Amino acid sequence: MEKLAVIATSPLFEMLAPAELARLAELARLYRYSHGEVVFEEGDLGDSLFVIVRGQVEVVRRGPDDAVKPLTVLGPPEFFGEMGLIDKDHRSATVRALGEVELLQLTAQDLRTFRLAHADGFTFIVVNIARSLSARLREANARLAPQD
Template sequence: MEKLSVIASSPLFEMLSTAELHRLAELARARNFAAGEVIFEEGDLGDSLFVVVHGQVEVARRQPGGGMHSLAVLSPPEFFGEMGLIDKDFRSATVHAKTDVDLLQLSAQDLRDFRSTHGDGFTFIVVNIARSLSARLREANVRLASKA
């Protein structure tokens, strides 16, 4: 997997300079999960952001009385896990590999290291995360309104 090309193609990292993209590629770790394998579980402490490179992941929440409710299926170049970085809280959902999946992982420490040398680039990433979260909230509101 060519980490640099994946990072450069992700909307999350748009507007970063070539040097910033190279630094993120150095920091990112390639991860592979087989279909059905859990990436993280609801209740785990959030400490990493993941970018989908190949395959699909499913985000789901436990339902009262058992079972899981699917919230989203994510494909390249989507990302997940960002909430654990923002609020340093426990994961609110479980994510598993829906298919065999390749991911790039950036930990909170990786992003702190990046911020220390590339503050402007870090700001762009935070703004792009906020834009994505805002879009996801709008989509959820539309879905809720259509059910009413």
């Protein structure tokens, strides 16, 4: 699938103007992963956002006993890695491909470049990331809440 088509259909980039979508497509890189390949590992320094084009990824974390604990499975049009853009901290989980996977990657530098020319579009992206994080937190709280 063409990068522009993927970006144009992602909820993360909704409401962007055609010129903004085209610029993001220029900046993004498309990567393919085979089953079991690692996109990034827990502890890696984060600096990229990934948008799932095709396939699914599994997010896992090592527990205190070093056992791998599955956290979630994500598929199109979801995204991940956004926390690495926000705090440039080490990744808190490992992400690996489940089957054949295609991902678009935008680095922090890509988004800084985009922001310089498209400040309004950049603001929309940040708001959509915040909305997604808020929804994920609500879902996590609901799962952790005691069942009555």
